[in-house]
Amino acid sequence: MIKQKPVIFLIITFLWSWIYWIIGLDYLSDGINRESIQQFIKFFFIGVYGPFISSIITTLYFDGYTGLITLLKKLIIWKYPLKNYLIVIILPLVFVIIGIGLYALFLGEIGVFDQNAVATIPAVLWAGLYAGPLGEELGWRGLLLPELQKEYSMIKSALIIGFIWFCWHIPLFWAPFGTLVSGEPLTFLTLLTYLVMLICLSVIITWLVNTSKGSVLIAILFHLSINAGIALLFFPDLAPEFKKVHLLSGIPMLLFTLYLVLRVKKAPLLK
Secondary structure (H helix, E strand, C coil): CCCHHHHHHHHHHHHHHHHHHHHHHHHCCCCCCHHHHHHHHHHHHHHHCHHHHHHHHHHHHHHHHHHHHHHHHHHHCCCCCHHHHHHHHHHHHHHHHHHHHHHHHHCCCCCCCCHHHHHHHHHHHHHHHCCCHHHHHHHHHHHHHHHHCCCCCHHHHHHHHHHHHHHHCHHHHHCCCCCCCCCCCCCHHHHHHHHHHHHHHHHHHHHHHHCCCCCHHHHHHHHHHHHHCHHHHCCHHHHHHHHHHHHHCHHHHHHHHHHHHHHHCCCCCCC
8 A cells, every 4th residue: 555655745736837837838828939938938847947946845754864864875875886886887888779769771871970979978967967867867766666666566566656656757749848748749559659769767776776786876977878869969960869779779678678567576675
């Protein structure tokens, strides 16, 4: 039976994010222009921090300042296996590279390789930090994950969070950006693909957190690395098609997740 703490966390998270996102979408209702986009971006970023704000409010209410300090310390847990750092760097690259390969095989030309794109990586990572990872992970993996794992297995907890994560993004489906299906025709296949990808990412991040002493930092870094799609920076001609490439990267992501589930299904719970 789920306790009050995660329920309160989810209520505050959804109310905060959805209210701000719906307000932002309302600015776009009369057309997309420079002013309406600027207003939307403002409310979009405020909404993204729903999980972060909610985790702080919920923790203060249930656990007080001591609990809040314990929660925030998860942001600076950095002493974990070196292989976890390598996974953060290599795995997202592999997913996207395979996605690019699948695009080349089935959809079209990928264009020239731009080696100078390496200079843009720091700026892309810095900008991407605020567009999701920093606003989300303290809530999803800092508070909700350990609460669920008090009642459920690692895999079941990850599946639950993955589905919740998908539902949390729903208002952004009708936004010009914010998810891989934003600004695109909403079809059953694209929505299902996006749901599967978020569930896969939830399983992978849960595994990383559980093997990194409960670190939220590792979750932020992996989330950031996935969002950044570094490999795509080297193929500028694919910029208009980046959503398709990311969706195609869901295929290797699914295969790795299935391997992971088989490998760690009996892993100990994170308390």
